[in-house]
Amino acid sequence: MEFKIKTGALATHKTPCLVLGIFEKRKLSGPAERIDEASDGHLSRLLKKGDIEGEAGQTLMLYDLPGVTAERVLLIGLGKKKDFTRANYRKALAAATTLLQQSGAGEATLALPETLPNTLDLYTSVRDAVVTVEDKVYRYNRTKNDTRAPKTPLKRLNLWVGKKSEVAQAERAARHGQAMAEGIRLARELGNLPGNLCTPSYLAEQARALGNQYPKLEVEVLEEDQMAELGMGALLSVSRGSRQPAKLIVMHYRGAPKETKPLVLVGKGLTFDAGGISLKPAAEMDEMKYDMAGGAAVIGALRAACELDLPIHLIGVVPASENLPDGAANKPGDIVTSLSGQTIEILNTDAEGRLILCDALTYCERFDPEIVVDLATLTGACVVALGKHPAGLFTTDDRLAAELLAAGEAAGDRAWRLPLWDEYQSQLDSNFADMANVGGRDGGAITAACFLARFTKTYRWAHLDIAGITWLTGKEKGGTGRPVALLTHWLLERAGQG
Numbered sequence: 001m002e003f004k005i006k007t008g009a010l011a012t013h014k015t016p017c018l019v020l021g022i023f024e025k026r027k028l029s030g031p032a033e034r035i036d037e038a039s040d041g042h043l044s045r046l047l048k049k050g051d052i053e054g055e056a057g058q059t060l061m062l063y064d065l066p067g068v069t070a071e072r073v074l075l076i077g078l079g080k081k082k083d084f085t086r087a088n089y090r091k092a093l094a095a096a097t098t099l100l101q102q103s104g105a106g107e108a109t110l111a112l113p114e115t116l117p118n119t120l121d122l123y124t125s126v127r128d129a130v131v132t133v134e135d136k137v138y139r140y141n142r143t144k145n146d147t148r149a150p151k152t153p154l155k156r157l158n159l160w161v162g163k164k165s166e167v168a169q170a171e172r173a174a175r176h177g178q179a180m181a182e183g184i185r186l187a188r189e190l191g192n193l194p195g196n197l198c199t200p201s202y203l204a205e206q207a208r209a210l211g212n213q214y215p216k217l218e219v220e221v222l223e224e225d226q227m228a229e230l231g232m233g234a235l236l237s238v239s240r241g242s243r244q245p246a247k248l249i250v251m252h253y254r255g256a257p258k259e260t261k262p263l264v265l266v267g268k269g270l271t272f273d274a275g276g277i278s279l280k281p282a283a284e285m286d287e288m289k290y291d292m293a294g295g296a297a298v299i300g301a302l303r304a305a306c307e308l309d310l311p312i313h314l315i316g317v318v319p320a321s322e323n324l325p326d327g328a329a330n331k332p333g334d335i336v337t338s339l340s341g342q343t344i345e346i347l348n349t350d351a352e353g354r355l356i357l358c359d360a361l362t363y364c365e366r367f368d369p370e371i372v373v374d375l376a377t378l379t380g381a382c383v384v385a386l387g388k389h390p391a392g393l394f395t396t397d398d399r400l401a402a403e404l405l406a407a408g409e410a411a412g413d414r415a416w417r418l419p420l421w422d423e424y425q426s427q428l429d430s431n432f433a434d435m436a437n438v439g440g441r442d443g444g445a446i447t448a449a450c451f452l453a454r455f456t457k458t459y460r461w462a463h464l465d466i467a468g469i470t471w472l473t474g475k476e477k478g479g480t481g482r483p484v485a486l487l488t489h490w491l492l493e494r495a496g497q498g
Contacts, residue, residue: 002156003178004174007161018070018109020035020076021092028043029114056088100154110129126169130157142193143194179303183302188480191481199244200239202271220252224236238321240328242326264315267294269295270292274323278332297466304491310495311496320356333347345433347436358455373487382444383468392465393417404464419446427440435454470482
């Protein structure tokens, strides 16, 4: 989609559709008051007929409003003015986009309410508008005939601001939002693809395609023989059960001088997880195609950084594999040697994500990183603990935790910190190896993070368990692209552009 910032007189603005906000009890937002005045009170008189009360998400399309150049005027409910929240703002944007997709307008102008929630400034409201609208216009059609696709989809959205002095800030927000949205879209599309198409090799191809598109991005893909030579016994033990060869995808974005220590993002890339010998139940196993959402989010965040040409040194690492129950697959009780030299007793082959991540985390030592953040659909225990709203954040670095939590709040892509105490480490004790790959039922998300912490002693590190946030079920079943927004905002802050 194309986004443009507009200012000037709303009443004479030429557009197929002008979108205005209405608060509960039919109270007009500032831009709507201007249109009401230009129409000699016609808008107020229409509202008195009761077709829209202004509840959050309500919509009403008007045509041929006198004194107004716009072909259509779409009224969108914002909820109670005193309780106007960011959630209601986003809800209104989503509802407006849905109706615009059905209207045949193809283009619209959104007049942002001048009274914004306390948590929103102009920059954030414009960026939210871009990300929310892009989210609603996305449609998956790679493997289906999309018979319900809009005949005239929304292709362009103008964002109106009241003052010329605000245009530069709004344009910056729109540019940031569009890069963020493109990263989210890429992550969603990769996650929505079926496992027979989105294989480890396919993920590697997509990373290479980005490298061809952006001059500052170099992509290297390590094959299984190279990983074996390095000693990545944990990662390769997972891929043995699959006919698809594992890949270690390394994306090197050089937006800062070479001597600058890099930020490193590591994403779990399990393109399908059947659980291995510890086979998962059949119900909802199809959703395990999303087990590569961490890797997809890393690729999406790298794309956003490239689009914004951020002045940072950034590396993305995606260990990619499948986890299937072949005769050569890991068996409960097997012991493997990781790249770090530590041995691991595999008590549950369905706890494979940490096996591919631990070797990737050890591999990151060679970059002498400033910070490493890994993200993975790691545990169902995190979903039980936190539900579907925030990611679980684990780190012993309070400053890094504060950065990531603040980035999540700013992006509307929240995380919640959980403990990473040494007391949990004893649950990983093994009689036969340096550690077990699972720590029992209690505190499963925490012991999984404790496992990863054993491979991150040489650098600052944080872990995001994203199992609850990366896909939706039911009628809206599909990938969300989270936490690309959180990561992109964090990178913007790190670049001094937040």
